[in-house]
Amino acid sequence: MAAGVAAWLPFARAAAIGWMPVANCPMPLAPADKSKRQDELIVLNVSGRRFQTWRTTLERYPDTLLGSTEKEFFFNEDTKEYFFDRDPEVFRCVLNFYRTGKLHYPRYECISAYDDELAFYGILPEIIGDCCYEEYKDRKRENAERLMDDNDSENNQESMPSLSFRQTMWRAFENPHTSTLALVFYYVTGFFIAVSVITNVVETVPCGTVPGSKELPCGERYSVAFFCLDTACVMIFTVEYLLRLFAAPSRYRFIRSVMSIIDVVAIMPYYIGLVMTNNEDVSGAFVTLRVFRVFRIFKFSRHSQGLRILGYTLKSCASELGFLLFSLTMAIIIFATVMFYAEKGSSASKFTSIPASFWYTIVTMTTLGYGDMVPKTIAGKIFGSICSLSGVLVIALPVPVIVSNFSRIYHQNQRADKRRAQKKARLARIRVAKTGSSNAYLHSKRNGLLNEALELTGTPEEEHMGKTASLIESQHHHLLHCLEKTTGLSYLVDDPLLSVRTSTIKNHEFIDEQMFEQNCMESSMQNYPSTRSPSLSSHAGLTTTCCSRRSKKTTHLPNSNLPATRLRSMQELSTIHIQGSEQPSLTTSRSSLNLKADDGLRPNCKTSQITTAIISIPAPPALTPEGETRPPPASPGPNTNIPSIASNVVKVSAL
């Protein structure tokens, strides 16, 4: 609950009077204001700068240093003020948090200093308001990255704890800087890629003449040498590919990745060539295949981060590029048509067809102007000049757009991921706050009831569990409790803690079982909402080992169908049980079964009364024999896939 709103709690509680005539059940008692303190000003001296505020302002957040009794450690008896030897600038923000409920992060503040101060005052940084949260997270990430880089260079020499051989190999492939062997491998492959590319290029250079024949390219003159070089390169690439395949954590994914496809395409022509050298017919195709050898140059992208970024940005700019292409195509077609018809009349015109004019249009629009095709007619020249002018526009306009798109999309991607992560974090914070408040409510309800029960039954075993909630908290919880009583429903929240707190008072366990079954009966044909667990967090806040464990089990099930069926099976259990015994104390529950629907609200109230009544009696004689006569239903329900129920229920009957 936000701090500022705490001041409105009296109003909310007063408004609750509107529920009173509607409610059918009596309301719970209000928490007593034990210490009726007048609001007083307290002085906080932070390194000489004095801040003053009301005591109640600080007490809005009881789990921080200033809101709890921890600040008493800093109380200076002589000057009657609280002295903190900390930064007053940051303290200003901290104090404003208490006043307004919003924690701000000032931009001029160093992130680690701010974090230290927050940690000192016991404030979680997640509470930072949305206005400053993005800035805070950015700064924190930068800082963390910087620290991480420093740490990385430090930790380079340390060996990772027990990585398998395969994992070390993969790591070596991905980060060549991790070990010298990896670095050597990295450079060797890079060298061979370069050698292979240069070989392909030099192969085609004319290498002087052999007497008696025309000029030969080097590839044919020194074919053996080139063949050896090629073989060596391909062997290295093959070995590298196989090693990567072996080391890859997910081979299937590796095979599908772009880099491995490039690798395969780079080495395939060689093997195909080996296979096919004898056959003359397909040698033409073989020659074409050699073109693919140039793809070896793409292997450099493993060695260059920039190439990878370029590839990625091109991919993400695909729509812009597509638009450029489309508009160009449109313009080309238009102008080619116009030029063709304009030059149709002139003799010996090169513009033989519209597709032939495409070449002229492209060359003109891109302002290349080779001059192999020129218009001769006046109309052709006019349209030609219009074409070249528009070419400048059509080409020049999208290119800066694309370039700016590169940076925009690149940063946007980063920001989108950032925002998504932050949104998730923010939603998680809100959810935590919400469930925190309702969990706190259920928690305190349970504690409240438990404490009452302890007082009445006199068992001093359990000490007061959990910390006593502040007055505001208890008043808020009382308000929610009143609402529950008015409507006859109760809050249902997934609380993993429910299963942890076990009650040692057996009677209560039993009562819960009874009430739970009864509620099951009443709501037998209902579909449960698709909450994760219809767990027992109802009136009897004292959840039991059995019920809680059951609910815990339901929590982990993925579908909501199963809980419903589970309950039905438990219903059958309870049917067996209730039919089996004729105890008079059950008349209330059984009569409630026979009650008409419109009195359905009554049992809820009655059971709560029953609960309280029985709590006060140490050992109700009517109920204990019942517990013993409960038949252990070994194989109860129709669901065979929940054997755990049987074991759980057996535990209950073992009581």
Add this chain to the structure above:
Amino acid sequence: MGAVGNSSSLQTKQREPSKDIAWWYYQYQRDKIEDELEMTMVCHRPEGLEQLEAQTNFTKRELQVLYRGFKNECPSGVVNEETFKQIYAQFFPHGDASTYAHYLFNAFDTTQTGSVKFEDFVTALSILLRGTVHEKLRWTFNLYDINKDGYINKEEMMDIVKAIYDMMGKYTYPVLKEDTPRQHVDVFFQKMDKNKDGIVTLDEFLESCQEDDNIMRSLQLFQNVM
């Protein structure tokens, strides 16, 4: 002083007679902007502390605490319905408190102006926390009487009960059935409607409530809230 407070910090406008169209247009724009500003900068100052102390059952100290909280949340001095709903919703994280908050707002806003000033707020709180049983019940009757015609009929009661159930939210145990609110209303009417004519008048309401011990007891529940 409350009404005068509306024109809090605005300067008086100086109008020079001029025939220049451009100047005229400029003035018109400025006036429009100032009007808009005036709308947003409405700053209401409540009546003096002594007056409020005389009018309500609170002490000066309590009024101070109340006003501090009020001003913190609504610096402009008035609460509009949106803010009211937001504030009230904070106390009920799981359900939807907006409908009930709407009815509450109408009950607080006795003059039906659409905004609740501090005086209205404190007057209502004074009745609810420090008033006599009679006053509290009358206030509650006013709350239930949505159209303020002096009678509560079943539809109004259904709306109120539905709004209360909405505050619990979806995840409740046991799950809210379709006709539970209707049954609740039927029970209520059975108790309150003495002459079975389908509507509950103020006298019937007062009489029935005073007969019911539960209600009487729960009305005293919030005595020590301040």
